[in-house]
Amino acid sequence: MSDNGLAYKALALQVTCYAINQSRDRLEARSRIQQAIERLGQQIAASLAFIGPDCRLVVLPEYFLTGFPLGESLSDWAEKACLEMTGSEYEALGNIAQKHRIFLAGNAYEVDPHFPGLYFQTCFILDPSGTVILRYRRLNSLFAPTPHDVWDRYLEQYGLDGVFPVARTEIGNLAAVASDEILFPEVARCLAMRGAEVLLHPTSEIYGQARSPKEAAKISRAVENMMYVISANTAGIAESPIPSGSVDGGSKVVDYRGLVLAETGAGESMAAFAEVDLAALRRYRRQPGLGNLLARQRFDAYVESYQQAVFYPRNTMIEGEIERKHFIQTQVATIHRLAEQGVI
Template sequence: MRSERASQAESDVAAAVLIQRNVATLARLIEEACASKQKPDLVVFPEFAMQGPPLHMDVASWIARACSSIPGPLTALLQELAKRQGIYIAGNMFEAPSEWPGRYFNSSFLIDRNGEIILNYRRVNTAAFPSVHDFMSDYLAQTHQADVFPVVDTELGKLALIPCGEISVPEVARVMMMQGAEVILHPTNSKFTAAQEAAKLARVAENMIYLVSANVAGPIGFSPDNSIAGGRSHIIDHHGNTLAYQDDDGESVGVTAMIDVEALRRDRRTDTGLSNPLLRARYEMYVPYYTEAKFYPPDAFLDAPMVSTSQTRAAIATARANMERAKILTPLPPGASEPVAPTAH
């Protein structure tokens, strides 16, 4: 679907109208999919579909303008729709939960056939938004381990959600697979890069897992001038075979396929040497290295929430220094300055 950006609205009131228009568009497309000859059991919609990204907005302003709870006012229509149509709906929105005042998250959620929210994953790895890692000690103390990288068991299979560029972080999908995940639902809002397209296939191959990737139609959220297109929604099976794909950025409900979870379960049990990466994985060998991997500092915003994403520069500087000590990064020559990259998420 195409979505409008609340951050570019003239006022909070105008943003609220825009968000409701996005939600209505989303509902219309889901109804269209349900009216097709092959009614889906599960629909996945793109990242930023409801609100767009915050772009230049500081944390407090974005919370006031666009964020909501999960469940909450922005999910209510979708919950009613899922119950009425008897389907699952998966997607993404910016969440500002009451239990964590002053903080918002890029959250991905799943609604079941009864209209209930049964999964909510708050993204960990992000560049442009706050993260639960920013106050990890408090978050882990109050969040059950199974809810940090959640997986839910349904009659469709064991489902998990990973948003957008976080598909490039192998550990996220791996931890979800270790909790039984069989299908990764991937709401994304991304331009074409060979690296991210490869990452999708890599996560599938590493974990013998299905991937359902739904990208935005029209321009991506991080293209304020609308010059960078989305597209490339993709469904991939657990062997890396494409089941459905749309390269262009046109609005469509046509990227659809049957997911054979029983075949996945059979193939995961079959010893095919290293072509089955699960049966022969030796995870214990890696534990000491992960234990010593202390780079980006946790709890960077433990005492007070982030006010602006520009505050992450200090944490990035710490990560660089830690990686220099670990000889991952080569120190800059005296007098040289750090390279500047465009904003990413």
């Protein structure tokens, strides 16, 4: 891929999520998911008509198809809300990507035949052919299974590059993190180590304070990794017990210098779009000096500290049926152990 003048527009599309928690059965839930995809197809088409044909990337929010579980057991939520890796929902989303010749990214709950009884919260990217070219399973979650909970088996199946995937595409090296994982710098850093240039961030979060932790983290991840951050928030979650506007607004595009190029307020909006200039980013990354934070990294100095530290344990969900209370119980036990060690 040539560096000469490579630029395109990226859109963080802020749309309302319609929760399926009140669906009576799988059939009704799947019908509502299909309705959400059809609605998105119309919104994407209209947004692209306004922005123009140089919009090559559309990022959708977290939960955009289903909302999140509210007390459902792991098995119930898997049955009701989780997509299959080769399911019809990905096919329908792929048709949208193919029709408009775009890269389409989002986040969904997903089951994996290699891990029966579990599901993962998955960031995905579809290319203009409609093919899923990247799956990143959220590593840090308080309420859902993660690859770390079945770490050894997951590495056997997908390897470390499958834990931290980067898709090398004609619009740059794409990677993704979910929601509050923007607060975990190691995730974005491991993606940057593998060449990520554009970090896609499907999220569903409180918005309204410029100095909130997540807002600060989006800027920080962009600056410290010298990468673009495309963050798409929900425009509220409808048909849920929580007030719908609790997670609404602030979708944005941040460049590799930490400058917010575009941002939207509350409500459904396509206003958060901006140019991604890969040629400029690559020149910036290859220029020596104080600002080249990637080239100044001394990762080997930190290896031993990370190897010695055991905080949240791995492989806690490898046997038997897991109840939802497992997550908070494991965190409580971790806090007690770290307190006894004098770490916290």
